[in-house]
Amino acid sequence: MEPDLSLLSDHVRELDVDGYLIHAASTDSNQRYLAGFGAPDPFVTLYTPSGLHLLVSGLEYGRAQKESHADTVERPSDYDLSEYRQQYPEHEATARMHADFLNTYDVDSVAVPETFPLGTADGLRKHGIEVEADADDVLTVIRSVKTADELDHIRTVQAANEAAMVAAEDLIATATVSDGVLYDDGEPLTSERVKEAIEIELLRHGCALDETIVACGKDAADPHNRGSGPLHANESIIIDIFPRGKASKYHSDMTRTFCKGEPSDTLREWYELTAEALSAALDAVEPGATGADVHAAACEVYEDAGLPTFRTEPTTEVGFIHSTGHGVGLDVHELPGLNPRAGELSAGHVITVEPGLYDPAVGGVRIEDIVFVTEDGYENITEYPIDLVVE
């Protein structure tokens, strides 16, 4: 299923430009989405209301013709790159080829993503092409509303994610405890060992990840700490897994917090509050509500309990110190946001809802579900149970 680009067509007309241009490898999700094609080195995708045109390396030419969404695919040998290279330095030769490519489609002005490479933009400008950074980054807006196929991809990755969380929780459940440290098969059970189990389970389900969080105690009190070393009993262990489907390239994202043994009263209370904040935030999710509304619902639960948030204490380093969630798709962090400045939710949005509390004196707690915004509310595709104590 190809994406619906009518919004892009409207946007190009509104900006009064001839087309929309991307120059990036497919690690750039706007590129992958618009071209419908993956390549490790940068290539050029031109959208105009009358067609989609690719300029790729000779090595990628055959595959781009087969796999991409493009109406036409060209390569440097269709232009005068070799001749230009004999007369000009590499960046100027490439700029001339890019300008020739745009001229082929009668394009004199383009909008581009904010992240478009400056070198390419200034090269085109020197050859009379108007290049305007799109302050609305419209492709990220378009990408935030998912097609049925995209939702299926995310559902598949979330199923793998839940299997990986089972593998992780099982290791904690079957661990023995000695002197407050968890042991597995006579060795201390480390964050690294749990991450390895998570990754192997994900691999078996066709997923990969760059990083994962298995953070215990003080590590868990820093939301960006990935965790390391032996896991301890009676402390919180945050496990946050955000894998990518290797074929589909879509992500999912889920967090659970566990405690082996006896959590402190404060940890128990924080866990219950966080489950309540999750519930309150989810209740606020529906088309037309804003990401700011959903964030406010989570903040209120914490603030009513007398705990700090960025709303009540903008420079606090303890309490609820991040936003309530984010969109998920080709990027693990994408639109829409759930934060004080975030706009309206729409059906087709895929978001995480992930309140949490942090304090080095207590540890960290975060519970994160991933949900689809639907016409009449939301569908929570997260099935993993919400339980602190692992036995």
Add this chain to the structure above:
Amino acid sequence: MEPDLSLLSDHVRELDVDGYLIHAASTDSNQRYLAGFGAPDPFVTLYTPSGLHLLVSGLEYGRAQKESHADTVERPSDYDLSEYRQQYPEHEATARMHADFLNTYDVDSVAVPETFPLGTADGLRKHGIEVEADADDVLTVIRSVKTADELDHIRTVQAANEAAMVAAEDLIATATVSDGVLYDDGEPLTSERVKEAIEIELLRHGCALDETIVACGKDAADPHNRGSGPLHANESIIIDIFPRGKASKYHSDMTRTFCKGEPSDTLREWYELTAEALSAALDAVEPGATGADVHAAACEVYEDAGLPTFRTEPTTEVGFIHSTGHGVGLDVHELPGLNPRAGELSAGHVITVEPGLYDPAVGGVRIEDIVFVTEDGYENITEYPIDLVVE
């Protein structure tokens, strides 16, 4: 060990600008290298001959202070971002903060990498900062010469890579053959199964990879085909593994070609020629030789045997249809190149040497070693044997 930035200091003076600026996440290797710090969302790094200055999100502030190379680390709350957000749209508020940050260090003009985001550049220009794309992309030049620590990282990843290749070759060696198809434990041995074994072995060695190539028969005849489905006897199987150390972020890269059973005479001949091309190319590696010289040495072996290369037939789709190699470091493809336009090699360069031959009627053959350029030649850090037939 921090990188030697004297070349960057010289370059900034030559370009007659006040500093060098990066705005990117640490997935951008120039950013990771210059900042000495990894973060998943874009942040700003300013180099001036008098110091290195970071502007990171509040969430990354503590970690950036501890881990980065920077002399100073600041965050949005050190500037007027919140006030600007009340008056201006997001991109304008951010542009004002960036301009204020540069003004703090008396910087009115900056050079930036070619890939610097256009939105950020144009925002700064509106506020009177001169922004110039650095056509020499000097950081990629600086990064190409490795420190002793960087060489150690690459050596470590290559050791993991060799262990993964052993796991792959073992699966092929122990496979049984029925009707020309390889079987493992009663199931057809697929490209996917071999890739899983490679990835699990790499994980156990602290490495990861986004993609790997296990391509058989016709798949192997396309150098960018990742391979899929059952592996066959008597055909070539190209295995190309390019993992990244998860902690160090440095890569290695190695390819071997295997055949289970009886290769055709042509396949045998191509394998021997490719081993010879590898050897000839390696003989040409020394400081002062150019990447073009090394590429020519490989081409000559094939051309002497009457096989097509891009030099003799620029549009050929069979024969030796790629460059002879590339630099390896934080990026799996970086400077220097080994191609007709590539410049001089220096001690400290890390390069792959990877001649190959491709034709759908025969299959594909590629042999790739990774070597360090040294003061008096090169050190080949690849220990894996070069043998076609797997028994």
